[in-house]
Amino acid sequence: MTGLSVRDLEVSYHGLPLVTGVSFDVRAGERVGLIGESGSGKSLTALAIMGLLGVGLVAHGRVTLGGEELLAAPDRRLCELRGDRISMIFQEPATALNPTRRIGAQVGEALRAHRGLRRRDLRRAVVDLLGRVELPEPERYARLYPHELSGGQRQRVMMAMAISCRPDVLLADEPTTALDATVQAKVINLLDRLVDEQGCALLLITHDLAVVSQTCDRVVTMYGGRVVESGPSADVLGAPRHPYTAALVATAVAATLDGPARIGHLPTIPGSVPAEGRFPSGCPFRDRCGRAIPSCTVMPADRRDGERVVACWNPVADDTDAALGVRESQPEPSAYPVSAQPEDPR
Amino acid sequence: MPRDGPVRRRTRNPSLVLGGTIAVAVVLAALVSLVWTPDNPLAVDPALRLAGPSGAHLLGTDEYGRDVLSRLMAGSQVTMYVGTLAVLIAVGVGLPAGLLAAQRGGVVGQVVLRLADVIYGFPALLTAIVLAAAIGASSTTVALALGVAYIPVIARVTRSNALVVLGSDYVLAARSYGRRPLAILRRHVLPGIASTLIAQTSLLFSLAVLAEAALDYLGLGTTAPTPSWGAMLQDGQNYLGSDVLLTVWPSLAIFLCVLGFSLLADGVADRRHDTDRHPRPTDSAGET
Numbered sequence: 117m118t119g120l121s122v123r124d125l126e127v128s129y130h131g132l133p134l135v136t137g138v139s140f141d142v143r144a145g146e147r148v149g150l151i152g153e154s155g156s157g158k159s160l161t162a163l164a165i166m167g168l169l170g171v172g173l174v175a176h177g178r179v180t181l182g183g184e185e186l187l188a189a190p191d192r193r194l195c196e197l198r199g200d201r202i203s204m205i206f207q208e209p210a211t212a213l214n215p216t217r218r219i220g221a222q223v224g225e226a227l228r229a230h231r232g233l234r235r236r237d238l239r240r241a242v243v244d245l246l247g248r249v250e251l252p253e254p255e256r257y258a259r260l261y262p263h264e265l266s267g268g269q270r271q272r273v274m275m276a277m278a279i280s281c282r283p284d285v286l287l288a289d290e291p292t293t294a295l296d297a298t299v300q301a302k303v304i305n306l307l308d309r310l311v312d313e314q315g316c317a318l319l320l321i322t323h324d325l326a327v328v329s330q331t332c333d334r335v336v337t338m339y340g341g342r343v344v345e346s347g348p349s350a351d352v353l354g355a356p357r358h359p360y361t362a363a364l365v366a367t368a369v370a371a372t373l374d375g376p377a378r379i380g381h382l383p384t385i386p387g388s389v390p391a392e393g394r395f396p397s398g399c400p401f402r403d404r405c406g407r408a409i410p411s412c413t414v415m416p417a418d419r420r421d422g423e424r425v426v427a428c429w430n431p432v433a434d435d436t437d438a439a440l441g442v443r444e445s446q447p448e449p450s451a452y453p454v455s456a457q458p459e460d461p462r
Numbered sequence: 463m464p465r466d467g468p469v470r471r472r473t474r475n476p477s478l479v480l481g482g483t484i485a486v487a488v489v490l491a492a493l494v495s496l497v498w499t500p501d502n503p504l505a506v507d508p509a510l511r512l513a514g515p516s517g518a519h520l521l522g523t524d525e526y527g528r529d530v531l532s533r534l535m536a537g538s539q540v541t542m543y544v545g546t547l548a549v550l551i552a553v554g555v556g557l558p559a560g561l562l563a564a565q566r567g568g569v570v571g572q573v574v575l576r577l578a579d580v581i582y583g584f585p586a587l588l589t590a591i592v593l594a595a596a597i598g599a600s601s602t603t604v605a606l607a608l609g610v611a612y613i614p615v616i617a618r619v620t621r622s623n624a625l626v627v628l629g630s631d632y633v634l635a636a637r638s639y640g641r642r643p644l645a646i647l648r649r650h651v652l653p654g655i656a657s658t659l660i661a662q663t664s665l666l667f668s669l670a671v672l673a674e675a676a677l678d679y680l681g682l683g684t685t686a687p688t689p690s691w692g693a694m695l696q697d698g699q700n701y702l703g704s705d706v707l708l709t710v711w712p713s714l715a716i717f718l719c720v721l722g723f724s725l726l727a728d729g730v731a732d733r734r735h736d737t738d739r740h741p742r743p744t745d746s747a748g749e750t
Contacts, residue, residue, distance in 0.1 A: 168637055171567060199639030206638075211631035214650055225649075226639035277639055 118182025119143040119317055120165065120202070120285045125177040127157070127164050127341075132393055134173075135160050135341040142285060147311065147318040149328035149349060151364060152338035155389040158321045159207075161338070162287045165319075166204055167194045181285060199226040203278040204287040205307075208294050209270035213262040219246070219273055220258030226280045245276040250306060268299035272306065279310055285317045293323065300324075304331065325368040329353050334423075337361045340389075340400025347424030357424065357431040359407045360385075399428070407432070478729025484722025485664075492538040501529035503536040503689050512705050521711050524697060530708070533689040534715050540690040541719060544605040544674040544683075545667045551609025552616045552666060557659070559613070560620025561647055564628055575621070578614035586611030586673060594682040601674075601690075604683040608670045619662045620655060627654040661730040668723035675716045691716050 120142040127135040135157040142148045150158050164175040167186060179186040181202055186194065203226070206212040213222055224242045227233045233241055239258070246254035249272040262270055271291060278286055291307060292300040308331050311318045320332060328335050328349055335349040337360060345358035356362040363385045370383050387404040396403045402412040411429045418425045495503075501519070507527035515522045521530040563574040590607035597603055627633060627650055636646050677683035678692025686693065691712040698708030 166638055168634060195640050195642050197640070198637065199641075204635075204638040206631060206635055208631060212635040214630075214632040214636075214654075216653060217649075225636065225641060229640045229642075229645070274635070277635075280639075 118201070118284045119146065120319070121178070121180045122161070122165065123178040123180075125161060125164060125175065125179060127160050127169065127173055127175050129173050129392075133341065134392055135164070138177075138338070138341075138343050140336045140343060140346055142317045142319050144284065145315050145317055146334065147320065147332045149332035149335040150319060150321045150338060151323070151325060151328060151335060151361075153323075153364075153385075153389050155392075156338040157341035158338055159289050160341075162204065162289050162319065162321060165287065166198060166202065167191075168198075168204075196230070199278075199283070200230040200281045201283055202285045202287070203281070203283045204289065205271075205274050205278045205291045207290040209267060209274045210262070210294065212274055213270060215262050217261070218258065219260050219262065219265070222262075223258070223273060223276050223280065226277055230281050241280070242276075245280055246273070248279075248310070249273070249276045251276075266299075267295050268303055271295060271303050275303075275307060275310060279314060279316075282314055283316055285319065286311065287319045287321070289321045290323065291320075292327075307331075325353060325365060337364070340395045341392075342400060342427065343425075344401065344428065345424075345426045347426075351424060355432075357426040358401075358428045359405045359430075359432060360401045362432050475729050475732055477725045478733055481664075481722050481725025481727070481729050484718055485726050488538055488719050488722060489542065491535050492542040495532075495535035495539060499529075499532035499535050501532045503528060503532040504687055505529075512701065512708075514705075514707070522705075522707060524694070524708060525701065530694075530711055533694060534691070534711055537689040537691045537694060537712070537715070538719075540601050540678070540684050540688065541671050541674060544601050544608065545670040545723075547602070547605035548608035548612060548670040548674075549663050549667050551606065552612035553659070553663060555610075556613040556616025557620050560617040561624055561651065563617065563621045564624035564651075565643060565647065571621075574617065578617045581610065582614040584611065587676065590673070590677055591680075591682055594677070599682050599685060601684045601688075604674050604677050605670075608673055612666050612670070615666060616659070616662065619658060623655040623658050624651050627651045657730055657733070661727045664723050664727035664730060668720045668727070671716065671719050671723065675712075691719075 122141070123139050125135060125138040126133055138157070138161055140148065150161070152158055160169070160173070163169050164173075165179050165186065167175075167189070169175055175187055177187065181197065184197075186197070189197070213219075220239065220242045223245055224233070224238045227238060227241055242258055243254045246257055251257045251269060251272055257265070257269075257273075262273075265273065271294075275291075278288075288307060292303050295303060304327050307318075307320075318332075320328065322328060332349045334347060335352045336346040337344050337352070337358060339360045345352060345356065345361045352361060353365055356365050363383075366383045367385065370381075385404060390403075396413075398413040398415050399405070399408075402408040405412070407428075407430045409430050414429075416427045416429045418427050419431070505528060507523070510519070510523045510527035512525055513519060513523045513527070519529050519531065521534065524530055524533070559574050559578070563571040586608055589611050590604055593603050593607045594600075624647075628646075630650075633646055633650055636650060641649070674683060674690075675692035675695065678690045679696045681693075681696065684690040684693060694712040695709055695716070698705070698712065701708050
């Protein structure tokens with residue numbers, strides 16, 4: 117089993133950096149959660165790892181899978197690795213399946229490409245896979261078209277495709293975001309079990325901090341295309357050091373059933389993620405941060421503390437109530453449009 | 463899983479049925495005429511000049527006493543030959559070019575598109591006339607000129623439709639599990655653009671039929687005595703005053719053939735949208 121290592125990953129679009137200096141490891145068999153608001157660069161990071169960036173997007177840095185460099189690898193080699201050693205589950209199972217082809221044919225694609233399976237062998241393997249993702253009557257489902265399945269079932273099909281060649285690393289890009297709340301838990305449990313059975317490493321991109329705390333060994337927080345904090349998930353989510361992680365945790369805590377009653381209000385992170393290229397200089401979060409200090413105009417260096425890394429000049433101290441600290445130091449935003457307008461520091 | 467019966471589908475798409483019927487009839491006429499025609503289309507009989515319709519000659523005879531029905535049937539061979547060859551050339555070159563432009567994009571794509579523009583800049587009929595003057599008039603010359611002229615049409619339709627498929631999430635997913643570009647073209651792009659391409663091909667076929675008839679009428683295509691609808695039209699117009707039917711029959715044949723293949727194109731396009739609009743109901747059972 118091999119792991120994934122990302123070093124100083126930068127993704128830019130015609131010179132405009134979208135992801136900067138992203139470094140993290142997903143060791144063999146380890147589960148890492150990648151969290152952050154939409155627009156933080158999580159999906160771009162995943163696509164860059166897969167070598168599937170769209171036209172005009174360029175990735176620099178080092179991405180290694182079991183010691184093999186991926187970013188510089190020729191397309192031919194990437195085609196061999198993708199789906200075999202590293203695979204990906206997408207956010208929208210409805211569009212990630214070809215509507216005109218039967219489920220069975222699509223699930224078998226990776227096995228056909230990498231294992232050379234044909235006809236009987238392929239059909240047997242596909243039915244077996246559909247059974248493993250807990251679709252009832254796998255033989256019948258293999259003959260159906262994507263529109264005949266529900267969202268949860270389609271995501272199970274995507275999982276079957278992703279694990280068909282027993283990859284070392286599985287990237288899951290918000291696998292439950294497009295699903296009904298009632299189905300999300302089932303799909304996550306299944307993903308959890310499949311990863312367990314196969315012993316593969318998992319990079320789980322999600323908004324759901326509860327899922328991260330349950331399933332992931334470590335967590336990486338991204339904001340503004342940078343990693344702002346990383347470490348063991350229990351530590352990071354239990355006592356976040358970076359104000360951004362703390363704010364995410366605070367909103368997640370409040371979103372639980374008894375949260376509003378306990379806290380008295382629904383906290384939000386003031387403002388919104390600015391458009392790319394509109395992030396402030398220095399720390400990208402400083403214009404939304406309640407703990408910003410003058411030195412935040414310079415990009416903070418990583419502070420290491422054992423397994424934990426935080427990029428902040430003024431991290432949340434261990435003794436404050438992290439979940440509430442940010443919100444208390446932040447004045448109530450008087451009007452939404454004002455606070456939503458990112459201030460241009462220049 | 464109840465599927466739509468053939469009857470229901472047909473009633474919903476009259477263009478497909480009517481166009482398909484006419485197209486099949488023309489193709490059948492051409493095929494039958496290869497082995498059998500009511501009379502020899504080339505046999506001259508001065509005694510029977512300009513005879514009206516009769517039991518022996520259902521559509522009458524022309525100014526040389528040749529059987530009009532037999533000549534119409536035999537003339538459909540030329541129509542089919544030119545239409546098919548033109549479409550084959552257009553698809554044979556335009557489809558790969560369009561796929562290449564869509565898949566590679568960048569400089570390669572731009573070069574392909576600009577080349578298509580250059581060809582598109584020459585009117586098809588003018589190209590055919592110049593070519594006929596340069597290498598001699600024949601059905602093959604006409605087919606060649608029309609085929610080349612239609613290459614950009616197929617290339618553009620292919621490219622724009624292929625771009626839509628290539629930009630889809632399922633192609634991204636296919637790449638994520640290691641499918642190579644050629645496999646993606648074969649498994650996702652070609653099936654995805656097939657119906658549009660078939661509709662476009664059928665339309666071009668009808669245009670080719672019309673253009674071929676026009677060139678034959680001008681004497682720049684099929685050479686005498688091989689029967690062709692356009693040449694028959696031209697022969698017949700000398701007798702417009704006395705024997706108007708001689709021009710009516712080939713005109714009707716051209717009209718029906720063009721109408722048939724354009725209706726077929728419409729029908730195929732409609733069918734595509736029809737299936738887009740009415741997906742089968744989602745079976746939500748089993749999500750447990």
